[in-house]
Amino acid sequence: MSPGALPISNLQLAGAAALILINIGLSSVLKLGLGRPLLLASLRMVVQLLLIGQVLQWLFQQQNPGLILALSLLMALIASLSAVQRTRHRFSGVYWQSFLSTTAAAALVTGVTMNGIIQVRPWSTAQYWIPLLGMVLGNILNAISLGLDTLMERMLSQRNSLECWLALGATRWEACRPIVREAIRVAMIPTINSMMVMGLVSLPGMMTGQILEGASPANAVRYQIVILFMIASATALGVTSIVALAYRQLTSQQHQLRLDRLIRTSTTSRP
């Protein structure tokens, strides 16, 4: 523990939790109606993190590749499900497509980085694999929900135009190309924006953690650079994959729109 960060006791955690009273106070003064969701979110965050802390501690001691693989798949599953949960429409097969896109993109990029770039041996060393995968998945999740939501909403709102181009002899790709591009672009913007101001405005969480743990800032920065490139490439892959799959599902090989496959969800939270 000697070079590590100062340990935080339960009492100190409770002190930090008191900070959320600022949000709750603001919410009640301004009548934002966020009191309950804030409490729930805080509670979930604390419980989930304390649990995962225990799980990770146990997992790191086991160093069992099978367990790590199982946990990775579970993380990918949760990320892909929550990506779809945030969209305003769904269609049958979307969960499966989201899982496929998320898992393939995250596994490819994390695998290449672990083996080819950082060269961790063995590849399944949990203290590298799990946090890196988690960072990548968290960002893919946001990108996929943004990309999917943009694609579906644009196709619905521009339905007349799309059918007009199809009626004039466009292929489904010629008609939908601008919307597909826009969906991928919109999903990539947060990643690009965050890279633009990285270090100037934001010190990323993982880097902060490493520095608190006593790592040299120069080395922590290098890890951060690797991670940002991982995030950028993985979100690009994941979002292109989900948008391409969804576009194929919402059109037919007969160059017809199949927006009847869309089901409206009652969700009010938007990405």
Added chain:
Amino acid sequence: MSTSEHGTSLLSAIGLQCSHQARPLWSHLDLNLKPGDRLGLVAPSGAGKTLLLRALAQLDPLQTGELRCQGRRAEEISMPRWRSTVMLVPQRCAVMPGSVEQNLRSPLQWQEHRQRHPWDRNRVLDWLEQLSRPAEFLDWDAEQLSGGELQVLNLIRALQLEPAILLLDECSASLDHATTLALEALLEQWLQAGSRACVLTSHDSGQIQRFCNRVLELP
């Protein structure tokens, strides 16, 4: 494919059926268009006139029945080719950002039209003149056009792609009477220039009487 049997038929539909939101609209519908035909669709609102035009353009999956164009079964023809032959001009016209000319030219870049239909400015200007639009109309911002001007753009964009059958859905609903008559004259002239036919819906019974040689009443 038996050309002799279908040689005189431009477009035929056998046993089409349509339901909308689980409500059956029409069934066992047969239709046969010969060159020069101007078929008017007559039906109360909500009876499925637009859905019939969409079915002929194959914009929706065909529920039952068979479609043939110039003697060939629909399945033998690629979808973009079918739709550039049996062309629907929808009532609500779509435009993309840019001038009228850019809008007219954009379909010409698609795979289906790239080799077959070059941009023909003089022909377009000629059509515009017949519809009493100035040559500057081409430079106007398409997104600022009025409803009637959009319909002019909509029709000319389709005509330049030289379809064999035009499916016109309320194509003059936003036009004044004089332009409507000019548009009918233009269509008449276009029909005579080749082996062509058209199907139209209109809420204007005068137009059906003036322009159409056949009428199909949907139940």
